[in-house]
Amino acid sequence: MPTSAIDSLVFRNMFGDREVRQIWSDEYRTQCYLDWEAALARAQAGLGLIPQDAATEINRVCKVENIDFSRLEEESLNIGYPVLGVVHQISHLCRGDAGNWCHWGATTQDVTDSATVFQIRASFDIIANKLDEAIAATANLARDHRDLPMAGRSNLQQAVPITFGFKMARLLATFLRHRDRLKEIRPRIEVFEFGGACGTLASLGEMGLAVQEALARELGLAQPDIAWHTERDRIAEAGCFLGLLTGTLAKFATDLKLMMQTEVGEASEPFVANRGSSSTMPQKRNPISCVYITASAASVRQSVAALLTAMDEDHERATGPWEIEWITLPSIFTLAAGALNQAVFVLKGLEVHPDRMRANLEATHGLIVSEAVMMGLAPALGRDEAHDLVYDLCRKALEQNRPLADLLAEQQTVMAHLSRDEIQALTDPANYLGLAGVMTDQVLAFVRMQHLVLF
Structure with a gap:
């Protein structure tokens, strides 16, 4: 029975994302293990290190439907890691002596880390697409409300007038920086692991780097410059990016929650019948998506701190910090994607109330x-x-x-x-908007120049 918000039948699609959740499932992760083992066999057979017939047989059985998960659970509890249990099962499924060539020269962490990179890559593909959706929706809001005056606020007090388009353009510019960050970090992160016991590939002798190069081609991932078993900056950087992204989403959600207050009323989440309603107060229309975003972002932020702790690893193979990643990564990615889903939903259907913006501008009589x-x-x-x-x-x-x-x-x-x-x-607020329109246009022009959004 599920016990976490990201797996709960009730909460999983409030706080999470179906596609990303599936990527971090046991089945997907195990298939990543199998894909890695099959690719290693192909690479080594191509170099003459193992028989081609053995590689063919290993590839035949490396399918997740062949795995007995009850047996895998039992063996993982005993061993402490799931990879060896998977290797045992596929070795026994192989005909003849092909199973003897499985996992040749590899170590458990090679497979585990590479599978994690597979999962990160697949998750980033989805997050990148969702981020582009957020960019498109925010660009439309910035364009449509370029000249709509509203109160700018400092310390929750009215400060000077701005435009709602300017407010959205700031969010848009931040989203664009996140898009650039993601594009920049992916080549650093999407690097597989294959180093053997302590990273030196000693078990393969002089053929170690040749196998590594061939494996890179098979996996479609970058070849490491050196083993990174206990150098966890790649994984930590992935988590930190999601911490930054969800931090931006939480700032947007906080602003919108404040704008949705009855006394302010300048914008609202999209209307859906009964969404955000109260069991006892019929008039209520609560900022539900913003609530989910805020909760998810806070959870991601704390999990990123744990992920940074996982960098403190001892020597060449660690005693414990590594396993922190197994606990935190599924929730970090699932919650971040879920928060982005909620933000896209809000941005695409955001209700803007110009009359309330004008009334609030006039509330202080100049x-x-x-x-x-x-x-x-x-x-x-x-x-x-x-x-x-x-x-x-x-x-x-x-x-x-x-x-x-x-x-x-x-x-x-x-x-x-x-x-x-x-x-x-x-004393007319509409006459004191500074360069809000010009700055909004600059951001929108950059969007058009990059062909990020067709609007």
Whole structure:
């Protein structure tokens, strides 16, 4: 019976992803072991190290449906690792003496690490596609809302106006950096392992590197420059990337949760009947996808810390830290892909509420553009004097619940330098958007240039 959120029949598709979960299953991992053993036999037969008939027979039996998982569980519990149990089964399935040539010159960790790299590669393929979906959806939001004014916030307080397109363009730019990161790290990570007992390939003599090179061709993975049995930076880098990616998703989810507050109401998750409803409060529409993203990202973050601990490995073959990866990698990849799924769902159907954005901009009666007024007066009064004057008027506006423009118009010092029309222009949030549109266009132009999104 499943006991984790990523395997639970109830929770697995809330927090996880079906395709990535399957990649980290026992069946998929075991087939990766078998694929590696079959490839090794082909490579060694091609070099004359083992008989071709033996390689053919090994390849015939290296299918996961041939594995007795009950027997594998029992033997793994006894041995401590599953690879040797798999090797025993395929060796016994081979006809004649072909099984004697199985796993020739290899060690358990060669197979395990290579299988992990297979799983990472397959998972990254899926995550890359989902990231492209997120990029496309975010680009559309940035384009469609390029000029939609809203309140920018600092320390949860209204700061100066921005546009919603600018907010989405920042997210888009971050997604693009993650896309670049993933493209950059994959060649470093997608490297198989084959070094034998302590990495020196001593069991194969002078043929060791030739076998390694041939195995690289068979596996479609990069050949290692040297054994990395206890050098775990490749695996840790994969986890750290997912920590960064889910951190970005959590920031987006946090912003949207705050924007969905009843008193704010500037944007909402896509409407689906009964989604986010309460058992006792019929009016509720909770930010469900954001909740899943936040929980998943936090779990990934903590698991990445454990994965970094797995780098602390002793000598040439370690006593324990390696197994941390077995525990954490399935959840890190599954939860990260699940969080990305939730984000794509939200981004594709995000409901934007311009009326609420405008109402919130107007809620302070012009205080959100006090910086614009200060800068408008600064050339005549000096920045410090202008700041102090506007500061005092902002306090009065709050105390008297009056528009800042009215108080400015009552000040002779202000009227000596600004007309009423200039005051109205300075206190209109739509006139103080800076280069938000230009910066949004820069990000969108980069997307178009890279042919990342057709929109």
